[in-house]
Amino acid sequence: xxxxxxxxxxxxxxxxxxxxxxxxxxxxxxxxxxxxxxxxxxxxxxxxxxxxxxxxxxxxxxxxxxxxxxxxxxxxxxxxxxxxxxxxxxxxxxxxxxxxxxxxxxxxxxxxxxxxxxxxxxxxxxxxxxxxxxxxxxxxx
Numbered sequence: 568x569x570x571x572x573x574x575x576x577x578x579x580x581x582x583x584x585x586x587x588x589x590x591x592x593x594x595x596x597x598x599x600x601x602x603x604x605x606x607x608x609x610x611x612x613x614x615x616x617x618x619x620x621x622x623x624x625x626x627x628x629x630x631x632x633x634x635x636x637x638x639x640x641x642x643x644x645x646x647x648x649x650x651x652x653x654x655x656x657x658x659x660x661x662x663x664x665x666x667x668x669x670x671x672x673x674x675x676x677x678x679x680x681x682x683x684x685x686x687x688x689x690x691x692x693x694x695x696x697x698x699x700x701x702x703x704x705x706x707x708x
Contacts, residue, residue, distance in 0.1 A: 578610070578617045579651075581698065582644040586620055588695040593618070596671060596692075597653065597700075613653070647697035652682065652689070659688055659704045666692060674699070679706065 583589040586609060593599040599611040599618070610617040625640045655662055659677055666673060676690035680703065687703035694700055 576616060578619055580619045580621055581649055582621045582623045582646050583696055584623050584646045585695060586622060589620060592695050596669060649698040652701035652703055655702050655704060659690065662702050663690060
């Protein structure tokens with residue numbers, strides 16, 4: 568055996584200051600769906616993936632003696648430290664129009680970048696915690 572063969576990403580976790588502001592942004596701006604699971608935990612679904620939301624400070628950090636729905640967290644979870652790229656089915660011109668209509672500032676773009684599967688054209692925005700959010704369309708290679 569030569570190592571571990573990974574085949575995809577199931578979910579990732581964002582540490583957030585304000586669960587409702589984050590949820591609202593990802594639902595209304597990016598079209599994700601809220602899902603509750605476990606002991607009141609919150610996830611945002613899109614396609615076959617999801618983003619789990621952990622509050623900051625985490626219940627583990629703020630009260631180590633009380634039971635928490637989040638049993639294990641990153642070594643130093645902090646809001647605003649993520650840099651995420653989403654591939655959109657929506658044409659990028661329509662993405663820009665949607666963001667502009669909602670008053671979401673575009674930090675950069677459209678610009679050409681290299682994605683995981685080839686060239687992409689992207690715009691960059693920030694979520695309520697300051698995470699960098701890249702929204703991209705694949706380009707013909």
